[in-house]
Amino acid sequence: GESVGLHLPTLSVQEGDNSIINCAYSNSASDYFIWYKQESGKGPQFIIDIRSNMDKRQGQRVTVLLNKTVKHLSLQIAATQPGDSAVYFCAENSYSGAGSYQLTFGKGTKLSVIP
Amino acid sequence: EPEVTQTPSHQVTQMGQEVILRCVPISNHLYFYWYRQILGQKVEFLVSFYNNEISEKSEIFDDQFSVERPDGSNFTLKIRSTKLEDSAMYFCASTVTSGGTGELFFGEGSRLTVL
Numbered sequence: 001g002e003s004v005g006l007h008l009p010t011l012s013v014q015e016g017d018n019s020i021i022n023c024a025y026s027n028s029a030s031d032y033f034i035w036y037k038q039e040s041g042k043g044p045q046f047i048i049d050i051r052s053n054m055d056k057r058q059g060q061r062v063t064v065l066l067n068k069t070v071k072h073l074s075l076q077i078a079a080t081q082p083g084d085s086a087v088y089f090c091a092e093n094s095y096s097g098a099g100s101y102q103l104t105f106g107k108g109t110k111l112s113v114i115p
Numbered sequence: 116e117p118e119v120t121q122t123p124s125h126q127v128t129q130m131g132q133e134v135i136l137r138c139v140p141i142s143n144h145l146y147f148y149w150y151r152q153i154l155g156q157k158v159e160f161l162v163s164f165y166n167n168e169i170s171e172k173s174e175i176f177d178d179q180f181s182v183e184r185p186d187g188s189n190f191t192l193k194i195r196s197t198k199l200e201d202s203a204m205y206f207c208a209s210t211v212t213s214g215g216t217g218e219l220f221f222g223e224g225s226r227l228t229v230l
Contacts, residue, residue, distance in 0.1 A: 102171050104160070
């Protein structure tokens with residue numbers, strides 16, 4: 001079946017370095033992708049999103065890149081801080097036309113920032 | 116900042132018992148969702164709800180599950196007869212827009228432990 005997955009389950013980076021978290025998706029019909037951050041014991045927190053008609057979108061310290069050719073999504077975090085330590089999920093919107101979100105989440109990548 | 120609130124934060128129940136998890140979505144939001152996350156696994160879609168009826172549901176959302184919006188503010192998930200495998204974090208989410216774009220706001224989650 002269609003799925004969203006992550007290449008790396010864990011990532012350790014030095015404070016101040018840039019982080020890159022990758023995600024592969026297989027549903028070529030997906031047209032909307034979101035990155036979520038989940039801290040321990042908390043719910044997913046929206047970071048940034050991108051529609052399929054774009055290949056790059058920037059936020060504050062974060063950039064999402066979308067490569068539809070290879071069905072690949074990445075999240076770049078600039079100048080990683082200890083507060084960025086969390087599990088990061090990519091998600092795709094399996095919009096069925098019924099008018100609601102049905103997000104399919106990847107497994108998650110744990111980002112650990114080394115002070 | 117408006118937020119989705121969930122109660123209880125943790126519930127322990129015996130197998131076979133009924134459980135009701137409660138959520139107060141963001142007040143001007145129109146679409147409501149339940150997701151669950153089994154420990155160490157990815158977040159999974161359960162059900163979406165709009166205009167007082169279910170929009171979509173996953174195969175996880177079987178006859179043991181039901182949702183209700185009993186008044187103008189609460190959105191509940193009921194598990195009729197809990198099983199061990201229902202142990203998970205249950206996240207409520209809401210959004211003002213229909214599927215496609217827009218931020219999906221998640222609550223902090225309710226941890227259900229079935230003994």
